[in-house]
Amino acid sequence: MTTKTPNQMAWWLVLPVVLLVAFNAVIPLMTVVNYSVQETFGDNQFFFEGVKWFQETIESERFHDALRRQLFFTGIILVIEIPLGVAIALAMPRRGPWVSVCLVLMAMPLLIPWNVVGAMWNILALPDIGLLGHSLNAMGVNYNFTRQPVAAWATLIAMDVWHWTSLVVLLAYAGLSAIPDAYYQAAKIDGASNWAVFRYIQLPKMKRVLTIAVLLRFMDSFMIYTEPFVLTGGGPGNSTTLLSIDLVKIALGRFDLGPAGAMSLIYFLIVLLLSWIFYTVMTKDEAD
Amino acid sequence: MARISLKDLRHSYREQPVTDSDWAVKRLDLEWTDGSANALLGPSGCGKTTLLNIISGLLKPTEGSVWFDDRDVTAHPPDARNIAQVFQFPVVYDTMSVYDNLAFPLRNRGVSEQELDSRVREIAALLDLDAMLEQRAAGLTADGKQKISLGRGLVRLDVAVIMFDEPLTVIDPHLKWRLRSKLKELHQRLRTTMIYVTHDQTEALTFADQVMVMNDGMIVQAGTPVELFERPRHTFVGHFIGSPGMNLLPATFEDGVARFAGFAVEVAAPPKTPLTDARLEIGVRPEFVRFGADGIPVRVLKVRDGGRYRVVETAHGATTIKLLVGEGDALPSESGHLKFDRAHTQLYADGWIAS
Numbered sequence: 010m011t012t013k014t015p016n017q018m019a020w021w022l023v024l025p026v027v028l029l030v031a032f033n034a035v036i037p038l039m040t041v042v043n044y045s046v047q048e049t050f051g052d053n054q055f056f057f058e059g060v061k062w063f064q065e066t067i068e069s070e071r072f073h074d075a076l077r078r079q080l081f082f083t084g085i086i087l088v089i090e091i092p093l094g095v096a097i098a099l100a101m102p103r104r105g106p107w108v109s110v111c112l113v114l115m116a117m118p119l120l121i122p123w124n125v126v127g128a129m130w131n132i133l134a135l136p137d138i139g140l141l142g143h144s145l146n147a148m149g150v151n152y153n154f155t156r157q158p159v160a161a162w163a164t165l166i167a168m169d170v171w172h173w174t175s176l177v178v179l180l181a182y183a184g185l186s187a188i189p190d191a192y193y194q195a196a197k198i199d200g201a202s203n204w205a206v207f208r209y210i211q212l213p214k215m216k217r218v219l220t221i222a223v224l225l226r227f228m229d230s231f232m233i234y235t236e237p238f239v240l241t242g243g244g245p246g247n248s249t250t251l252l253s254i255d256l257v258k259i260a261l262g263r264f265d266l267g268p269a270g271a272m273s274l275i276y277f278l279i280v281l282l283l284s285w286i287f288y289t290v291m292t293k294d295e296a297d
Numbered sequence: 298m299a300r301i302s303l304k305d306l307r308h309s310y311r312e313q314p315v316t317d318s319d320w321a322v323k324r325l326d327l328e329w330t331d332g333s334a335n336a337l338l339g340p341s342g343c344g345k346t347t348l349l350n351i352i353s354g355l356l357k358p359t360e361g362s363v364w365f366d367d368r369d370v371t372a373h374p375p376d377a378r379n380i381a382q383v384f385q386f387p388v389v390y391d392t393m394s395v396y397d398n399l400a401f402p403l404r405n406r407g408v409s410e411q412e413l414d415s416r417v418r419e420i421a422a423l424l425d426l427d428a429m430l431e432q433r434a435a436g437l438t439a440d441g442k443q444k445i446s447l448g449r450g451l452v453r454l455d456v457a458v459i460m461f462d463e464p465l466t467v468i469d470p471h472l473k474w475r476l477r478s479k480l481k482e483l484h485q486r487l488r489t490t491m492i493y494v495t496h497d498q499t500e501a502l503t504f505a506d507q508v509m510v511m512n513d514g515m516i517v518q519a520g521t522p523v524e525l526f527e528r529p530r531h532t533f534v535g536h537f538i539g540s541p542g543m544n545l546l547p548a549t550f551e552d553g554v555a556r557f558a559g560f561a562v563e564v565a566a567p568p569k570t571p572l573t574d575a576r577l578e579i580g581v582r583p584e585f586v587r588f589g590a591d592g593i594p595v596r597v598l599k600v601r602d603g604g605r606y607r608v609v610e611t612a613h614g615a616t617t618i619k620l621l622v623g624e625g626d627a628l629p630s631e632s633g634h635l636k637f638d639r640a641h642t643q644l645y646a647d648g649w650i651a652s
Contacts, residue, residue: 194355195388199449200376200405209390209401 045270062271072272074247075255076279079231082165082251086230089170091223094177095215098185099207101178112182115175123172127239130168134240154241158248161241165249168236173226180222184215220291227287231280252276299365299457299490301329301352306361308347314359321347323514324361329458329507331366332488334481336501339511340537345494348511349460352492354378365457376405381450381459385466387442391435395426398434399448406453420452423483440472444479451487458490465500480504498538510534526582527641528565532648535580541608544586544618548577548644550651555579555644558613560593563639566652575646583608585638586620592634593618600628611635 045062047055066072101111118126136142136153145152154160188210196206234253237243243250243258250258256276260269308322317323322344329335337345350356352363354375362371370378390398396417403413421427424444429437434445443464450459461480465473481504484491493504501508502522509519510533518530529535535543546557550572555564557579564579595611595618606621609628618635622628644651 189386191384191386191388194350194353194375194382195384195446195449197355197375198353198380198382199402201401202405205401205405209392213390213392 041270041273043270044266045274047267049264049266058267062267063275066268066272066275071255072275075250075252078248078250079252082233083227083230085166086169086173087223087226089166090174090177090226091219093170094174094222095181095219097174097178098181099211101182103186112179115178115182118172118175119179121172123235124239126168126172127236130164130171130236131240134164156245158245161245161249165237165240168240169230169233172236173229177222177226180218181215184218185211188214216291220288223291224284224287228280228284231283300331301458301490301492302364303327303348303352304362304364306351306358306363308344308351308356308358308360310347320514322351322358325516327509327516327519329490329492332490333507334484334505335490335492336505336508337492337494337511338496338498338501338508338537340496343511344514345511346462349382349462349492349494352458353380353382353460355382379453379455379457381447381453381456383443383446383450383459383461383464385463387439387446387467389434389437389442389445391433393434394430395421395432395434395437395445396430398445399426399430399452402449402453416452416454420448423451423486424448424479438472440468440476443468443476447480447483451483456489458492461491461493461495463495464493465495465497477503498540502538510537512537528643528650529580530650532578532580532645535582539582539584541583541619543580543582545645546579546581546616546618548579550577550644557593558616562593562637562642564642564644564652565640567644568646568651572646572651575651576648577651578645578648579637579642580645581637581642583619583621585641586618586635587638588620588622588629588633589636590634592636594632595635596632597629 046058046060048058049055097115101115102108121129131139133139134142134154136146136155142152142154151157152160154164192210192214193206196210201209232253233251234257237249237251238254238257241249243254253276256269256272259265259272304326305324306322306326307320307324309320311319314320337348339345347356351358354363354370354373354377358371362369364370365378375382390401393401399417399420400413403416408416418427418430421430424447426441426444426448429441434442437445447459447464450456464480465476468476477500480491480493484504493501495501502525506521507519508522508525510517510525510531512531512533518525518534525534525538529538529543532543532545535545546562548562549556550568553567553569555562555567555577562579593613595613597609597611598617599610601608601610603621605624607624607628609620609622611618611620611633613635620635
């Protein structure tokens with residue numbers, strides 16, 4: 010028997026990926042970690058501060074408020090977009106010429122650049138000249154999203170629902186399309202009601218794609234920046250200042266790199282933790 | 298239980314059927330007697346699943362009517378017809394236990410939990426599912442799932458008919474025979490009208506008392522397995538059933554004598570009238586051909602061992618003729634003469650039996 014010496018040269022082939030990941034993720038992340046434990050002054054002077062910024066961030070009232078607003082926003086988004094997306098997917102035709110029309114219409118909002126969505130809704134909702142804002146006021150509703158926190162929130166949520174429900178629709182529709190006809194035929198023969206068909210066939214078969222939909226919508230809405238920044242800029246006051254907007258205010262507005270770094274890392278860990286919880290809960294059944 | 302009849306039925310998937318080939322099921326009148334075990338046998342795309350879906354009510358026929366005993370059920374939806382259907386791919390409700398799967402059709406019909414419980418346990422015992430009632434249905438093997446789909450049909454009292462649409466397709470070969478004999482046993486115990494759709498002749502011939510062979514949207518022949526084997530009405534049946542299928546030899550017919558390549562061949566029931574303008578063939582199964590001292594001279598081409606017999610492929614001119622020779626029987630090495638068993642030799646005109 011001959012023993013072959015393994016050729017180790019193959020490791021070099023991994024190099025491009027390692028470089029890509031390093032520049033793409035590891036180096037920026039480590040830079041943030043580096044900032045988060047130091048105090049920065051002009052002229053590139055850095056002083057080590059330990060966990061001071063983390064402690065300050067966790068205890069900060071301002072961070073708590075932003076986190077509360079963020080959780081509230083994401084919660085509302087999930088509660089509206091997931092059921093609405095599933096309902097629209099169920100109502101869409103399963104075959105025929107209207108399928109592609111519906112799919113294109115559904116995909117449309119997803120193709121618009123985020124800042125354009127923000128600008129569109131900003132103009133649409135302007136109380137004096139916007140179609141929506143002007144119509145509402147003409148109907149006697151006192152609506153001004155630049156002054157009233159409630160109006161700002163309603164506009165923000167309407168915008169996100171308009172922009173992102175399609176994603177849930179497309180995923181749910183893909184899940185529905187994968188159900189063989191025999192299931193519906195068997196259910197018909199078994200005398201199942203429409204509700205039973207939904208509860209015992211469609212919902213279980215959509216579960217995997219819905220898990221993905223919930224995760225994607227959770228992460229995206231939790232990290233949302235561009236659209237609210239363009240629409241409300243975090244106002245009126247601080248009423249729509251979500252975590253990412255607050256972060257940018259600290260990092261770029263005040264140029265406090267240390268606290269901003271610490272806040273970024275805490276933010277990142279919260280997203281990671283919540284994603285893990287969602288995933289574990291939603292895939293629990295499959296394990297047993 | 299019920300007698301199923303199809304009257305003057307036709308079906309097309311097109312809005313405006315024009316030509317003959319637009320009809321997935323061509324005009325037919327059929328009847329399945331109460332309590333019989335039937336098979337619909339035919340190649341893929343012959344219209345057998347269409348016919349099945351018309352009986353179950355999943356499809357509404359373009360023309361004609363469906364009758365269960367003396368009730369016209371053409372307009373009834375599947376759940377009003379009280380039928381059961383087992384599909385090619387097992388359908389189970391993944392999130393439910395085996396018990397809940399079996400109980401599902403009864404719960405949908407508002408049967409009391411007490412009555413339902415005894416019914417579910419009875420059917421589970423019948424299908425050997427009683428040990429796994431509490432398990433999640435999703436975790437079962439394909440044959441277990443197929444039994445659940447069957448069980449959901451059986452739990453309902455007095456189902457009119459149970460239909461099987463190629464139910465063994467996704468079952469492992471070594472489990473196929475077990476499920477097949479289970480189905481046969483169930484029919485003998487329950488005496489429910491059953492219709493079994495398949496393209497596999499072994500499944501059809503072992504399961505059914507009455508087999509209908511379908512091709513191109515038509516019932517080519519209906520009969521017992523023996524009839525289909527011994528006296529195929531159409532060359533398609535001769536070829537489709539049997540392994541290897543029937544030999545078909547180009548023929549002529551003059552003065553009451555059928556001839557193949559100039560050799561007179563005696564056929565079971567020679568037609569009285571002369572056959573003109575028709576494409577004539579002599580059909581004889583390999584089982585009814587043997588070597589003899591005289592007859593049609595042939596060359597031996599190939600010998601294949603089939604266990605208790607050998608399949609011998611011979612040729613006269615360009616026409617191959619297959620025959621079965623017993624394990625120990627002598628076999629000419631290069632050439633010989635063939636004789637046909639008269640009682641099982643038929644003359645076909647344009648594919649249909651002539652007599």
